Amino acid sequence: MKKALIKEESGDLVETPVMSSITIDCVVFGFENGSLEILLVKHGRGIRKGEWGLPGGWIKEDEAIDAAAQRLLRELTGLDNIYLEQLKAFGDPERFPVGRVITIGYNALIKREDYNVIAGFTASEARWFKIKEIPDLIYDHNEILDYSLKRLRRRVRQAPIGFNLLPEKFTLLQLMQLYEEILDIEMDKPNFRRKILRMKLLVDLNEKQKDVSHRAAKLYQFDNTIYRKLTEKGFSFEF
Amino acid sequence: MKKALIKEESGDLVETPVMSSITIDCVVFGFENGSLEILLVKHGRGIRKGEWGLPGGWIKEDEAIDAAAQRLLRELTGLDNIYLEQLKAFGDPERFPVGRVITIGYNALIKREDYNVIAGFTASEARWFKIKEIPDLIYDHNEILDYSLKRLRRRVRQAPIGFNLLPEKFTLLQLMQLYEEILDIEMDKPNFRRKILRMKLLVDLNEKQKDVSHRAAKLYQFDNTIYRKLTEKGFSFEF
Numbered sequence: 001m002k003k004a005l006i007k008e009e010s011g012d013l014v015e016t017p018v019m020s021s022i023t024i025d026c027v028v029f030g031f032e033n034g035s036l037e038i039l040l041v042k043h044g045r046g047i048r049k050g051e052w053g054l055p056g057g058w059i060k061e062d063e064a065i066d067a068a069a070q071r072l073l074r075e076l077t078g079l080d081n082i083y084l085e086q087l088k089a090f091g092d093p094e095r096f097p098v099g100r101v102i103t104i105g106y107n108a109l110i111k112r113e114d115y116n117v118i119a120g121f122t123a124s125e126a127r128w129f130k131i132k133e134i135p136d137l138i139y140d141h142n143e144i145l146d147y148s149l150k151r152l153r154r155r156v157r158q159a160p161i162g163f164n165l166l167p168e169k170f171t172l173l174q175l176m177q178l179y180e181e182i183l184d185i186e187m188d189k190p191n192f193r194r195k196i197l198r199m200k201l202l203v204d205l206n207e208k209q210k211d212v213s214h215r216a217a218k219l220y221q222f223d224n225t226i227y228r229k230l231t232e233k234g235f236s237f238e239f
Numbered sequence: 240m241k242k243a244l245i246k247e248e249s250g251d252l253v254e255t256p257v258m259s260s261i262t263i264d265c266v267v268f269g270f271e272n273g274s275l276e277i278l279l280v281k282h283g284r285g286i287r288k289g290e291w292g293l294p295g296g297w298i299k300e301d302e303a304i305d306a307a308a309q310r311l312l313r314e315l316t317g318l319d320n321i322y323l324e325q326l327k328a329f330g331d332p333e334r335f336p337v338g339r340v341i342t343i344g345y346n347a348l349i350k351r352e353d354y355n356v357i358a359g360f361t362a363s364e365a366r367w368f369k370i371k372e373i374p375d376l377i378y379d380h381n382e383i384l385d386y387s388l389k390r391l392r393r394r395v396r397q398a399p400i401g402f403n404l405l406p407e408k409f410t411l412l413q414l415m416q417l418y419e420e421i422l423d424i425e426m427d428k429p430n431f432r433r434k435i436l437r438m439k440l441l442v443d444l445n446e447k448q449k450d451v452s453h454r455a456a457k458l459y460q461f462d463n464t465i466y467r468k469l470t471e472k473g474f475s476f477e478f
């Protein structure tokens with residue numbers, strides 16, 4: 001078995017209990033043109049040069065893990081100030097080819113229109129992939145993505161978190177497509193419409209889409225204040 | 240900054256990216272005599288000798304993290320084959336006094352009657368503490384416990400997981416006390432009774448308590464098959 005040692009400032013080597021390297025990997029979801037998407041980066045150097053993976057990397061020794069997730073996402077993809085939530089740690093001893101590396105998964109739901117993606121740091125490229133067109137990813141990143149997607153599926157039924165993926169103003173068709181994509185099912189438009197409007201969660205903006213080639217649809221907005229008030233009165237979101 | 244090195248089998252020292260030690264800590268909930276309880280261990284050696292903490296310790300280099308959680312809980316407390324679920328990783332760089340240590344929290348809900356607690360390994364003592372009588376714990380263990388308790392509070396409202404803490408056969412009063420303890424609220428017995436019986440989740444065993452000093456109450460059982468069937472029909476547990 002390998003032994004782990006820490007080099008003190010004095011230069012002395014001190015043996016420590018089992019050591020592992022720790023990384024962060026971020027699953028960032030977006031939604032565009034009716035498709036659920038994931039942000040991936042192509043490695044610009046190292047043993048995985050040219051391959052795609054989740055944005056992530058090493059934690060600095062004096063860095064809190066949430067801060068490391070923020071920093072790595074910013075350095076690799078240009079996304080700054082994203083609400084990232086920890087998923088869990090992935091620790092199969094075989095998950096990394098060289099030595100023991102445990103990774104802590106994070107995920108985020110973002111409004112695509114609010115952010116520009118710019119590859120940086122060790123990433124030679126950063127771009128969105130449709131959930132149905134995800135390539136083979138490095139290490140266990142496909143597994144981390146699957147785990148995150150399953151959690152999103154469960155949560156999107158229990159709380160109105162899907163709205164974080166939509167533009168501020170959206171149509172009922174966009175909302176339905178979002179649910180169809182996340183849950184991987186087909187829905188009936190009139191039923192969906194009735195169900196969602198009955199919840200009284202949406203604000204009718206009395207506005208219609210502009211510059212569209214088809215018949216312009218009505219625009220709605222999700223209002224978190226309304227949701228909180230409904231919840232206080234015993235309303236429970238369920239989809 | 241300290242440097243981390245790996246000693247290869249050849250004896251060579253190889254510098255690696257940022258290294259951290261990784262531990263596991265388990266929050267095990269039980270319920271007895273109307274009180275929600277947590278299993279704690281007293282450290283029998285090391286710098287924290289004589290102090291109480293969550294059962295946990297170092298992960299072995301070739302060990303999956305779920306397996307490490309099972310092993311540590313078994314070695315320290317005698318609890319074997321427990322359904323442990325990962326909470327998340329706790330990684331404040333200051334959480335551990337000597338070097339960087341990230342810990343991965345786990346939690347479990349168990350039926351107290353099914354298990355005997357036996358202290359072992361580095362624990363000189365292992366016993367249950369009422370949730371309202373938790374002492375100051377080592378490192379950030381009080382914080383991990385709080386996080387776990389908040390998650391339990393949220394989940395117990397969304398799914399019938401509380402039954403994992405009750406004996407196979409229980410009274411409605413026990414069930415109500417369980418919810419009162421977890422949610423830290425007082426409930427109205429007739430209301431609780433109506434609400435829970437209306438859900439049709441419980442099996443009336445047509446049996447009564449035995450050997451009790453007060454009036455014997457009816458015994459019920461939770462049936463997961465019934466819950467699954469109700470869920471398929473669109474039932475959603477909500478408390």
